[in-house]
Amino acid sequence: MLQSVEKTVGAPEGKTVSQWSGAPREQAVQRMFSAIAPSYDLNNSLLSFGLHHRWKRLTASYVPEVSGGRALDIGAGTGDLAILLDQRMGAQGQVTAMDLNFEMLKVGAQKIAARGLNARIQCLRGNAESLVFPNDSFEAVTAGFCIRNVGNRPKAFTEIYRVLKPGGRFVCLEFSRPVSALLRKAYDWYSFHMLPKIGQWVAKDHTDVYNYLPESIRTFPDQERLAAMLQQAGFSHVDYHNLSGGIVAIHIAVK
Numbered sequence: 001m002l003q004s005v006e007k008t009v010g011a012p013e014g015k016t017v018s019q020w021s022g023a024p025r026e027q028a029v030q031r032m033f034s035a036i037a038p039s040y041d042l043n044n045s046l047l048s049f050g051l052h053h054r055w056k057r058l059t060a061s062y063v064p065e066v067s068g069g070r071a072l073d074i075g076a077g078t079g080d081l082a083i084l085l086d087q088r089m090g091a092q093g094q095v096t097a098m099d100l101n102f103e104m105l106k107v108g109a110q111k112i113a114a115r116g117l118n119a120r121i122q123c124l125r126g127n128a129e130s131l132v133f134p135n136d137s138f139e140a141v142t143a144g145f146c147i148r149n150v151g152n153r154p155k156a157f158t159e160i161y162r163v164l165k166p167g168g169r170f171v172c173l174e175f176s177r178p179v180s181a182l183l184r185k186a187y188d189w190y191s192f193h194m195l196p197k198i199g200q201w202v203a204k205d206h207t208d209v210y211n212y213l214p215e216s217i218r219t220f221p222d223q224e225r226l227a228a229m230l231q232q233a234g235f236s237h238v239d240y241h242n243l244s245g246g247i248v249a250i251h252i253a254v255k
């Protein structure tokens, strides 16, 4: 199922990952995902109090139902969104679950196989910044908690725009900025104090990943700035919906 076997290499140490840029940052992020892949699903459920399932179902609900359609999930990781996309494209459809990280995708591929969806969901290793698909290939592209980790986001958005069919939708689920000041305060406390402790304990992980997570959320563009970036990439209509008070947001961008 997995179409590439090249493994992720390590990154230089000394600074927190958010302070790196370019290739070292990408390598460090990938090293972290490789380390946590086996415990990623468990941690996701614990740290979001199970809410990530609901957030993903809502994300998929913004993908049009196109019987026999083609959809791409970028940063597919352990495959949840790709599996939900399959239901939108139907039995004759084709979904591609793409991720830069072999270990995450390996867990995803097992989940997809366990559901008997091998023939309908193809797992592919690849980078959001340089998609291998021809122009106008997909009815829909999704990304769940991936774009935050991408080094060159404008490049990724231009690529996503290119591979979508005219009228196609990019649906992006990401952490965002809680709307109320009180929630922001509580959320900051949780993500900077509790989340790294629980995350590292569950993942038995000695890399920086659960410190990187809150840092990367804080430095990620808020709802309006992300919408503006999508418009700059050429999307004609961009809308967003806040979930859980703006802790996460779903952006919907139409080509």
Ligand SMILES: C[S@@+](CC[C@H](N)C(=O)[O-])C[C@H]1O[C@@H](n2cnc3c(N)ncnc32)[C@H](O)[C@@H]1O
Pocket (backbone or CB within 6 Å): 030, 033, 044, 074, 075, 076, 077, 078, 079, 080, 081, 098, 099, 100, 101, 104, 126, 127, 128, 129, 143, 144, 145, 146, 149, 150, 151
């Ligand atoms: C937080 S996980 C999200 C996994 C899954 N979408 C979910 O919602 O549970 C982020 C994923 O994005 C992938 N990723 C990061 N940068 C990427 C890039 N430039 N291209 C493709 N995937 C990337 C990571 O390898 C990781 O598997």
